[in-house]
Amino acid sequence: MHAFLSVGSTRFDTLVSSAFQERFLSRLQRKGFHSLVVQCGNSAFDLADTVEDGEKLKLTKCGIEIEYWKFKPSLEEEYRKADLVISHAGSGTILDVLRRGKAMIVIPNPTLLDNHQEELASTLQSMGYLISTTVEDLPVVLDALDMTSIKTFPSFEGARFAKIVDEALGFI
Amino acid sequence: MLLLVLFITLVLVALSIAFRIYTVLPKQATRRTNARHKADTYSVAVFLGSGGHTTEAITLLSALDPKRYTHRTYLVSQGDTLSAQKAVDLEVKFGSTPQNYDILIIPRARQVHQPLIATPLGALQSLLACVRYITLAPLYNKKRPTFADVLILNGPGTSFVVCLAVYINKFFGLPAPVIIYVETFARVSSLSLSGKLIRPLADRFLVQWPAGTGGEKLSSKQWLV
Numbered sequence: 001m002h003a004f005l006s007v008g009s010t011r012f013d014t015l016v017s018s019a020f021q022e023r024f025l026s027r028l029q030r031k032g033f034h035s036l037v038v039q040c041g042n043s044a045f046d047l048a049d050t051v052e053d054g055e056k057l058k059l060t061k062c063g064i065e066i067e068y069w070k071f072k073p074s075l076e077e078e079y080r081k082a083d084l085v086i087s088h089a090g091s092g093t094i095l096d097v098l099r100r101g102k103a104m105i106v107i108p109n110p111t112l113l114d115n116h117q118e119e120l121a122s123t124l125q126s127m128g129y130l131i132s133t134t135v136e137d138l139p140v141v142l143d144a145l146d147m148t149s150i151k152t153f154p155s156f157e158g159a160r161f162a163k164i165v166d167e168a169l170g171f172i
Numbered sequence: 173m174l175l176l177v178l179f180i181t182l183v184l185v186a187l188s189i190a191f192r193i194y195t196v197l198p199k200q201a202t203r204r205t206n207a208r209h210k211a212d213t214y215s216v217a218v219f220l221g222s223g224g225h226t227t228e229a230i231t232l233l234s235a236l237d238p239k240r241y242t243h244r245t246y247l248v249s250q251g252d253t254l255s256a257q258k259a260v261d262l263e264v265k266f267g268s269t270p271q272n273y274d275i276l277i278i279p280r281a282r283q284v285h286q287p288l289i290a291t292p293l294g295a296l297q298s299l300l301a302c303v304r305y306i307t308l309a310p311l312y313n314k315k316r317p318t319f320a321d322v323l324i325l326n327g328p329g330t331s332f333v334v335c336l337a338v339y340i341n342k343f344f345g346l347p348a349p350v351i352i353y354v355e356t357f358a359r360v361s362s363l364s365l366s367g368k369l370i371r372p373l374a375d376r377f378l379v380q381w382p383a384g385t386g387g388e389k390l391s392s393k394q395w396l397v
Contacts, residue, residue: 091228
């Protein structure tokens with residue numbers, strides 16, 4: 001199986017650092033994963049210098065083949081390839097991943113100015129659509145992970161919004 | 173005596189401006205359906221506020237029939253190439269020609285991690301750009317004499333600035349789009365700052381979580397994005 005770890009458009013130092021640690025990788029391997037892609041963004045971590053100029057690098061640790069880089073114009077391809085997405089709790093990423101029916105673990109970023117990531121993450125967790133945790137607890141959560149227990153997110157219903165706009169313009 | 177006359181004049185001017193603003197604010201009775209001339213096709217404008225805001229805004233726009241909403245204007249913050257790219261991607265999906273859409277760049281009111289104190293100057297820059305696009309440009313454009321029929325906003329801060337520019341149009345009786353604000357999916361139990369600011373100004377104000385304060389409440393499974 002393949003995992004994708006993403007921090008979005010800003011940075012998340014502790015999450016990216018933990019992705020390269022044995023504590024995390026060994027558990028990932030035990031769960032049956034063989035590869036991991038890490039989108040680092042502008043995070044500061046041990047290997048940050050090596051991808052500074054947009055390089056795409058690879059290394060193998062604890063039986064996991066890791067590929068890491070800063071940004072890509074679109075993450076759609078990465079979401080599609082992944083069996084599990086581990087990410088910051090940005091609403092855009094959450095919608096993108098859940099709409100593709102992928103298992104997701106989110107880690108609200110505690111350093112953001114107005115931390116509403118936390119409430120979205122915990123609400124969606126209570127509804128059973130994803131798992132929300134912290135950087136510290138991530139390895140423990142991986143140990144207990146049962147991807148089949150995650151509920152399927154409802155699909156996009158464009159007609160709802162289309163009706164509102166039609167109404168506002170006096171169509172209906 | 174002169175001072176008194178000046179004072180009374182100022183008060184009268186202030187009062188008439190306040191009255192004008194009051195008359196252009198959305199009224200409860202007209203909030204749901206705005207009496208407008210029926211046309212076959214409409215133009216829609218949207219502000220792409222970067223990150224999750226952009227994802228949601230693009231999702232909302234993807235719901236609109238391109239045969240009815242034939243022209244789209246994307247307002248994108250300076251340097252936000254990801255949002256501009258997402259707009260282009262959507263237009264490709266719609267099978268559009270370059271005549272079907274515009275991407276306009278506005279300076280950012282505030283960036284993530286930037287202190288709140290840096291807001292006023294940046295906001296003024298953004299406002300000037302918005303006034304140029306929304307108020308001034310349509311006056312000289314024979315082909316597109318209105319900015320848009322409907323404007324979709326979902327935050328963050330710059331949305332409010334876009335909204336203010338629309339109110340300048342309303343103030344002077346110029347064509348102005350219907351403003352639809354959709355609070356972001358990220359806001360579960362409270363409104364965002366832009367939501368609070370835009371709430372009295374929007375023609376339709378929608379929240380996506382039932383506990384979210386104010387707005388037209390939708391049930392928990394009634395997400396718009």
